[in-house]
Amino acid sequence: MTELLTAPETAPETEREPVQKVSIVVSKGSLEGIYPALIMANGARMEGIDADLFFTFFGLDAIRKDRQGKIRVATVGNPGLHLPALVGILPGMSWVATKMMQRQMEKLDIPPIGEFLELIHDSGGGIYACHATVEMFGLTMEDFVPQVDGILTVGEFYERSAGAQIVFT
Amino acid sequence: MTTTEPTTAAVERDAEGFLVHPERWTRELAEEIARESGIPELSPRHWQVIEFMRNRYLETGAAPSIRSLGKESGVPIKELYELFPKGPAKLAAKIGGIPKPRGCI
Numbered sequence: 001m002t003e004l005l006t007a008p009e010t011a012p013e014t015e016r017e018p019v020q021k022v023s024i025v026v027s028k029g030s031l032e033g034i035y036p037a038l039i040m041a042n043g044a045r046m047e048g049i050d051a052d053l054f055f056t057f058f059g060l061d062a063i064r065k066d067r068q069g070k071i072r073v074a075t076v077g078n079p080g081l082h083l084p085a086l087v088g089i090l091p092g093m094s095w096v097a098t099k100m101m102q103r104q105m106e107k108l109d110i111p112p113i114g115e116f117l118e119l120i121h122d123s124g125g126g127i128y129a130c131h132a133t134v135e136m137f138g139l140t141m142e143d144f145v146p147q148v149d150g151i152l153t154v155g156e157f158y159e160r161s162a163g164a165q166i167v168f169t
Numbered sequence: 170m171t172t173t174e175p176t177t178a179a180v181e182r183d184a185e186g187f188l189v190h191p192e193r194w195t196r197e198l199a200e201e202i203a204r205e206s207g208i209p210e211l212s213p214r215h216w217q218v219i220e221f222m223r224n225r226y227l228e229t230g231a232a233p234s235i236r237s238l239g240k241e242s243g244v245p246i247k248e249l250y251e252l253f254p255k256g257p258a259k260l261a262a263k264i265g266g267i268p269k270p271r272g273c274i
Binding site: 043124 | 235236237239247259272
């Protein structure tokens with residue numbers, strides 16, 4: 001049994017392919033559903049890695065003019081907050097949790113969502129909306145912030161993602 | 170007058186090519202690191218970014234985030250990526266002889 005304890009064989013450092021490109025799908029419209037994707041996309045660009053963001057379902061809220069400023073932390077069904085379930089449903093709880101988190105993020109130099117998307121866009125990252133959900137919600141390009149590069153079908157998304165690592169959040 | 174400036178062969182660098190001792194940095198060294206990083210020549214705009222990074226590090230002990238680099242260096246984000254396509258914060262730090270920025274932003 002001792003052989004089980006030996007480290008598994010891994011490829012030597014020099015043979016590991018660096019990540020060249022990432023395509024990140026954002027499907028959730030909560031603050032904690034959106035930020036990780038933005039941080040990963042921006043972080044990719046900072047490393048010289050190509051990055052695309054593809055917003056679908058409630059993730060679209062992040063790029064909607066009328067909703068971008070209203071993104072909140074989910075205080076219901078979010079065990080990570082360690083709030084008693086009945087406290088999470090109180091009016092204003094989500095607002096308070098969001099304000100606290102935003103203050104903490106500003107301290108760490110993490111920008112608000114609108115500015116963050118601008119940063120990613122200016123860094124050369126692609127920002128796309130999902131065609132199926134755009135139709136489902138009855139939206140057009142007019143409804144989106146100017147950083148959005150276009151509306152893609154799933155097929156077009158896969159085409160753009162050729163050679164990329166696809167990350168779903 | 171001959172100089173005895175250290176060249177990249179003479180200074181200690183980590184596995185990724187960042188200087189281990191920022192105080193040993195010189196402008197000649199910067200040009201050499203830039204060339205090996207795929208930037209054949211450093212323009213005044215490159216220097217503006219490199220000097221901002223280096224000064225901020227020497228003042229505060231930490232490299233600025235890409236956000237403050239874009240807001241405060243006088244070079245906007247788009248141009249930063251044109252100047253340093255492989256990542257402005259990382260490359261400007263390397264060329265400026267300071268440690269690799271540790272932040273996620």
